[in-house]
Amino acid sequence: MDHLTLPSATVRSGRLRFTDPDGAARALALGAFSLAVPDGLDVTPGLDFCRSFHLPSRGPEDRRRGHREHGHPRSKLGYEDRPDQVEQLQLESFLWDDYLPADVAALLRRMKDLTLDTLHGVFDAAGVPEHDRDLVTGGARQDTGLCYTTVNHYRSDLTGRAGIVEHSDSGFITVICTDQPGYEILHEGRWLPVHQPPGHFTVNLGDAFRVLTVKTPRPVTAVYHRVPELHPEPPATDRSSFTVYMGPRYDMMLYQYDTDGVLLPYQGFRDFSVEKAKDLGYAFHSRIEAAHR
Template structure:
């Protein structure tokens, strides 16, 4: 199937409001499953870029950006893909990440909360249900992740598995090709746009809104194999994710407005990990309350 340029909606956040060019653009973005968000001029993305370029390198005494591979509670080697990445939850950002990265991630996470609130409003979910339906994620509770990814060109494997994001909202920064989304029956390239985050909605929001007149789409996406290119750096990306806590339940809003329990978030995540990654990290993205935020390994 031929590929074609995907026309994505564009938005900005101004005074804690998500703004599109037309009143119907948010609806279109929700139905498509992704859109572009203008990166605020005050954002400094360099700490995230530096972390992605260095986290997999041997540690040195002069920087906190290197030496993460031995930290197996937050470092993950995807054995069937080019991807290696860090995944750090909000409770550990301040202690495990460089301070400049923490500042950037907190700002990205705040944008994600604005987007989630706007999406719930557009979907017609009563505000009184937001906290229960999201496990508190809509107001900064729940589980908030930061991921930094490096794609190893020496591995002749797919870049990243075909998947849907599991949570509610994802903000992604990348500036290299490789990302593809399943649109109109085929895999289409999603090229990065300078000065924009790529925003996509996750499976929790799709499940929550499935019975509503307007329902969100958790778009399937993947990263194709990223070969070494002369004079160019390895592909990298970083993202924030807003998810319910693993201890919560996932819900579906019924046509009359009430919530119906579907499945526990932990059970949903374990099924996702087994189906998507097929590796030893069955507890990827699941926090243990007993260990106060350390992934079960």
């Protein structure tokens, strides 16, 4: 089967740089690219947490396990047992220190800074003016937008299910760390496995970017992606991945440039996300629904 190699980029001194001259244009068209893990950033605590968060707790002070039953009352996201092979924990960035092990929270804070630099690098590549960015993101640089982590445990013993269902991400950007292959994107009408080079994150660009730029000279694709069903193959462990996501808040508007480059309100982000979930056949976050009733 053919494999797809994504454009490759690095962040140095806060600036996103693509390896090849056409890398930025290809990344916008694909909606995805590879991002080098910065020197000195150890992702091991995050992957180890993926392998433990769903296990039974060993006591009230145990932050590495027991998240299936925890409840996470301050989060609007929390634990979810999905209809595919994934069970996942989603926590907003302001709760990382409260609910996660210290080494995991520290790793995610560094990844959050990297994600923010990457987001603004993509804004540069897409020609989104600096003066519009606070409005469309809800203040990502001021930490008033939506940022959360998703921690995934793929249960390969659950057969007859997709690894994770085909979808696009709703926000602007998701930076993904994984320990095994499996990520595929829909490219020119075909599902293609993506070559994931060692020492790199995968970056997904989402619907908020697509909506914002669809009428501009440099539109951004919201990458449609999936993980097919995974089969247990001892001695390999279940697949693990974790992410940092940035997007508008659910109480915000999505915005879109018209053909004259004027920025206009498009649709409330919550309504957009609910409609998208319905179209794709999955349930929207129940806690966010309850908060807006």
